[in-house]
Amino acid sequence: MTNEKWMKFCPQCGKRTDDLIDSLCRECFIRTIQLIEPGEMKVSVSICKRCGAYFRGSERTSIEDAVVHTVSREIRRRYKNRLERCMVEVNQIVRNSRRARAIVTVTVRAEIRGVTVEQTGEIEVDIKTWTCNRCSRIAGGYYAAIVQIRAQNRFPADDELATAVEIAQSSLSGEEFVSRQRLLKEGLDIYVSSMECGRRISRAIVKRLGGNFTESRRLYGRKDGRNIYRTSFAVRLPGLREGEGDLKEKM
Ligand SMILES: [Zn+2]
Ligand SMILES: [Zn+2]
Incomplete structure (x- = not known):
C-alpha cells in the first residue's frame, strides 16, 4: 500500500499525485495552456484588386493555399520543434465594405514542458488588397x-x-x-x-x-x-x- 499521507497534491483540484507540472496536476496544467490565441496572432494574406489572385510570396495561388500556408508558417514559427501537428482549415470568408477576412479553424498539437497538448481554435486572417506586379505592368x-x-x-x-x-x-x-x-x-x-x-x-x-x-x-x-x-x-x-x-x- 502506498502511503497517501506523503503524496503531493494538486492545489487546483486537490487530486493526489507525484506528477506535478508547475505545481499542478497534468489535467490542470493543460487547462492553463492556450495554444491558439485569437487576438494575438496577426496574420494576413494579399489579394490583387485587379485580377483577384491571391499570392504566396510572388506566386499566384488560391485563397485556401495562401491562408493555410501563411497560418501554418506562423504556427511553426511560434512552436518550432515543439510542434507535433498543425491543421489549418478555411471556414468562411467574411467581407464588408471596410475589410475582408478569412475565419480559420486551427488545430495544434505541441509539446509544452514535456506534456503533449492538442487544441482547436478559431483565428481571423486579414485579407489585404494590393495591385500585383503583373497587373501594374499591364496597366502601365x-x-x-x-x-x-x-x-x-x-x-x-x-x-x-x-x-x-x-x-x-x-x-x-x-x-x-x-x-x-x-x-x-x-x-x-x-x-x-x-x-x-x-x-x-x-x-x-x-x-x-x-x-x-x-x-x-x-x-x-x-x-x-x-x-x-x-x-x-x-x-x-x-x-x-x-x-x-x-x-x-x-x-
Ligand atoms: Zn489538478
Ligand atoms: Zn493582379
Whole structure:
C-alpha cells in the first residue's frame, strides 16, 4: 500500500499525485495552456484588386493555399520543434465594405514542458488588397516583345489571326501576359511581357499555321545599370494556305 499521507497534491483540484507540472496536476496544467490565441496572432494574406489572385510570396495561388500556408508558417514559427501537428482549415470568408477576412479553424498539437497538448481554435486572417506586379505592368502598358503576324504576299486570314491570338493566350505561364493587340494593314501585332513568351508563341504559331519567324532585338533603354531590350518576332505565314496549292495546280 502506498502511503497517501506523503503524496503531493494538486492545489487546483486537490487530486493526489507525484506528477506535478508547475505545481499542478497534468489535467490542470493543460487547462492553463492556450495554444491558439485569437487576438494575438496577426496574420494576413494579399489579394490583387485587379485580377483577384491571391499570392504566396510572388506566386499566384488560391485563397485556401495562401491562408493555410501563411497560418501554418506562423504556427511553426511560434512552436518550432515543439510542434507535433498543425491543421489549418478555411471556414468562411467574411467581407464588408471596410475589410475582408478569412475565419480559420486551427488545430495544434505541441509539446509544452514535456506534456503533449492538442487544441482547436478559431483565428481571423486579414485579407489585404494590393495591385500585383503583373497587373501594374499591364496597366502601365508594359511589354518586352512584339509578335508580328504577317503572311507572304497576302494579309493573314481572319481565322489565322484568331488562331494566333488563341495560341498566344494559351502559351502564357506564370506572370506572363499579353498587354496589347494592334491590327495593322499588313497584319497583327501582339505585345507580350517577355522575350521568352514571345519566342514560345512564335514557335507555336509557325508549328500550327506553317511559315517561319525571325527575331531581332533592339536596345530600348537602361535600368539599374543594365541594358533593356525589346525583341520583335516577325512571323511570316506561307503565301499559299494548305489546300490552296493543290487547288491552283488543278485550275
Ligand atoms: Zn489538478
Ligand atoms: Zn493582379
